[in-house]
Structures are given as structure tokens and as C-alpha cells.
Amino acid sequence: EAGVAQSPRYKIIEKRQSVAFWCNPISGHATLYWYQQILGQGPKLLIQFQNNGVVDDSQLPKDRFSAERLKGVDSTLKIQPAKLEDSAVYLCASSLAGGGYTEAFFGQGTRLTVV
């Protein structure tokens, strides 16, 4: 079974530039998550989709971050414009359902460096 695919693996941009990350979840998984993980810390949930609807985006900085999940499958996360503090690993995960009873499968993440 193919896992969660993310691209790119690494990205370096200058502040105020824009960047986009792509995620392809495991086939059949209704729930998709985007997390931000700063070095040495646990993942922070940015946005959670159930199919193509948003379940929670309360911690998404909506003035600069946006995310969409087209047709309930692939998802993109965009940052525009980027700030230095956005440097982090962006993890995408998917699960059959939301909550804490089902396993969340993670991609390898995209490491973003803003200089």
C-alpha cells in the first residue's frame, strides 16, 4: 500500500516570497491533516479536512496561509508571503476517519527554510 506522498522534500525561499506544498493521501482516506512542526517540538495542527470540507482551521494563520483539498483527494498548502518564523517541517497526514481512534499516517514532510 502506498503511503502519504508529499513534495517537495526541501524548499528554501526568501522572506516575502510564496511557496506551495502538495500532498497525496492514502487512497480511501477521508481525513487529511496539515501540521507544522518546528524543530524539537510536536506537530501543530494547521488544518483538517474531512473529504473536501474543512473540519478545523482554527490555528491556520489565514492572512498568509491557505489550503485546499480538491475533489476530496490531493491537497495543497500555500504560504504567501512567507516570514522567517514559518521555517519548519510541514507534515501531511491522512486517516480513514478523524479523531483519536484511527491511525494517522504521515508523509515524510516538507522542510521549509525561509531566509
Added chain:
Amino acid sequence: TQLLEQSPQFLSIQEGENLTVYCNSSSVFSSLQWYRQEPGEGPVLLVTVVTGGEVKKLKRLTFQFGDARKDSSLHITAAQPGDTGLYLCAAPSGGSNYKLTFGKGTLLTVNP
């Protein structure tokens, strides 16, 4: 917002030693998960606990869910260098009990 507090934040031990890490909250969990994350990889699920007082064993790892379902512990017996990683607890949070929230993790280093 439900806060998951993990301790210790860092732990460095020698191969063969035993250790315990903790995950605590003031809120009651319907369930709790433990993940391990290795450098450059995403977290991988180790176990899900659901019932208060539940104990689950995974080889040298023993997971315990508190009777009141507010806390959990992970005990590793005879740690090995391969156990090195970031140990994260996660639980559903929010009014819908639907979103998965993580603690900040315990970074474990097992030295040969």
C-alpha cells in the same frame, strides 16, 4: 483547547537502561495515541489506548492509560539505540472530539 503536557522534554540514557515518559492533561480523553518520530520522517503510530487503566505491551514498550483517562505513560525496558526518537502523545480535542492534537514530545537518545 486541550493541552497535552509531556515530560521530560529531553532524555539521554545508556543502552540497557529503563525509562518512563509521561503525557498529562487536565482534561479527560476518550482515547490517546503514542507515536514515535525518527529524524527526517513523519510520526508512526505505536499504540492507541481507550479504556481507563488499560495496559498495552509492544515488545519492550509498555503503555498505560490512567484510570481517570487524563494521563498516560510509556515505559521502555532495556532501551536500545534503535529506540532513539521523538515520542509523541496525541488525543482528539475540540468540541467535536474530532481533531487530533499532539503534545510537544519527549526526545529520547539511547547511547551505545
